[in-house]
Amino acid sequence: MTASATSADASTEVRLKRRLRRAERAHQVKALALVAPLLVFLLFTFAGPIAGMLWRAVDDREVRQVLPQTIAALAEWDGKELPDEKAYAALASDVQAARASGTIAIAAKRLNYALNGFRTILTSTSRNLKTAPEPGTAKETLSKINPAWRERATWTTIKDAGGPITGFYLLAALDLTRNVDGAIVAAPPDQAIYRSLFARTFVISLSVTALCLILGFPVAYLLATLPPGRSNLLMIFVLLPFWTSLLVRTCAWIVLLQSKGVVNDSLHWLGIIDEPLRLIYNRFGVCVAMTHVLLPFMILPLYSSMKAISPAYMRAAASLGAPPLTAFLRIYLPQTLPGVSAGSLLVFILALGYYITPTLVGGAADQMISYFIALYTTETANWGLASALGAVLLLATILLALVYGKLVQGQQVTGGMKN
């Protein structure tokens, strides 16, 4: 082997490698070009809006835009005593400027979230502050217009809302608030509803998931084991709800379950009950209607996992002497676990975000988190709180999905048996 030969070899090798790399890159580009439309679509319709929501949960620039001088003057203030004359003068000048531009209500609205009654404080101040106060008298003038300007809490509220980002909405979504000294404390009991609301949302979703699993498992088994002709007919029945509007299905339950509805009338006619049962506008109605709506999402993954199980396994288990129940628990059930976990996760996460069904068939104590997100988004236009509730729900769901993934991992195919 001479030196020149080796170098020639080496250069061919380099050339080959380069060509290989080029070919691979062309492949990658082609692949990317194929998925590019989907990527762009997802970016615009999914990732973008979610990022926007998370941003809105901490964005807090409204007060800063309307009362810039006041926020600047309060930057040095330690919050222990009332602020000095300078801050009062800054506020007076801000309020007059905001009145001229018609933006005072935007700040009033935001401050009112933190301190109920702030809307009146600001609007009355803006209405009654006809002229700029003489130098040195701003404190006196403002306190005369509204005694709230003599309260430390009024000023700490403004300072807290100075932005540009805030934890206020996220704290509120967890029933927490900052007191006048800036420490994080529990929200007053009348306002503390969100933790129990999240708990309620998770409980309803879990019950619906459990109901779907109990009802869906036998149906899926039947579908997977019947001869094709009949199983196709049955499949049409499972898919029928997919082709009916959600609203129609929900209203059908109202017709069935109301006190003079089909179910109560039949029971009454049969002499089983004297007084109509309360089947709707309560938790029972919510669980029934949601289970009905979400059942196909449980049945389809179960069906596909059962379809893949060869009947020979159960026959083998029986011939080795396993009683039916043992064979089912040790051989059949473990093989359906991928379907069970996929179906359960799908139903649970869909149930978490359900809005129309609980709104229409639930009572006032059965509204889920989605109802409040919708309420704050559309009706009261408190987008900060709506986003914070959404962010907390998103985070809790991701955490649950991760924990769930860890739990079901490693026992899917083997059913816990080491292979």
Next chain:
Amino acid sequence: MMKRKTIALGFAAAFVASAALMTVAEARDLTVVSWGGAYQDAQKKVYFEPFKKATGIAMNDESWDGGVGVLRAKVQGGAATWDVVQVESDELAVGCEEGLFEKMDYTKIGGEAAYIPPSVNPCGVGAILYDFVLGYDKDKLKEAPKGWADFFDTKKIPGKRALRQGPKTTLEIALMADGVPPKDVYQVLATDDGVDRAFMKLDTIKGDIVWWKAGAQPPQLLASGEVVMTSVYNGRIDTANKNEKKNFGMVWDGALFTLDSWVVLKGSPNKEAAYKFLDFAGKAENQSKLSEQIAYGTSNKDAAGKLAPAVLKDLPTAPDNIKNAVEINVAFWLENIDRLTERFNKWAAK
């Protein structure tokens, strides 16, 4: 390099597509948005269709379920597909504060003097005046309820009742049932004791209340026998009686009234056509036709004078009916809605 080009191409394509959509949105017909249902059917008959015929202006109508957040999203999104929207009083107030509406130019719609005072607003013009009343089924109740006190009296009138889910209207009704005169309701409600008092009154029939969320639900709840009494928009009762041959009754005493207004969304490309429409819908002779279709009072001063007495007596604006009614206080609810909504839901979950 190649990769970047592909992505850039993708972005460019998306941009061109969205720009194309934008231009479509710019050159569109006048779009008027109202509340749907029987009410919008009546509006179609007396406003939309005749307006199209009379002026030759192309317009579509859509319906919505309210919420100032919806309007904010439309206007801030920069591609508002609506021009004229009918809004409730609190949407008018908040939207006006946030600059979501064009300033109303009254010179183009017949002048301020043509309208009743409560309907004149810098951001909008009143469309209808309507009430929340106590509604009941005459076929099912032997004795008619007299007012909200009877609504809370389950001994005198057994059965379930329905109220709107949320604090608004519910707390006022509870206070009136507890003996607060209609004119003092908001004074009492402005105090913490007043709020406690309202919730205590609600506690007395908590187990018998069904909560409704949309205006179409109360007549349906009455018709199906789910409840014996409900708070309800007066127009819905009237429509059920006329169109579905129901025998529902109303109690005007202690009713809560409010106004809906027309607004023009900020940056509407069809402003001129919008004003032409509002002028048409503001004329007394057109408004009186609406009251004949559906029992709402209207905003033009001369509209009531064109009505037959038989029609007038069932309107919220009839002197006997408005005598003991209270206007829903927008300022109060703007200040307190969040706090009282939380409190209401805390109470409901107990």
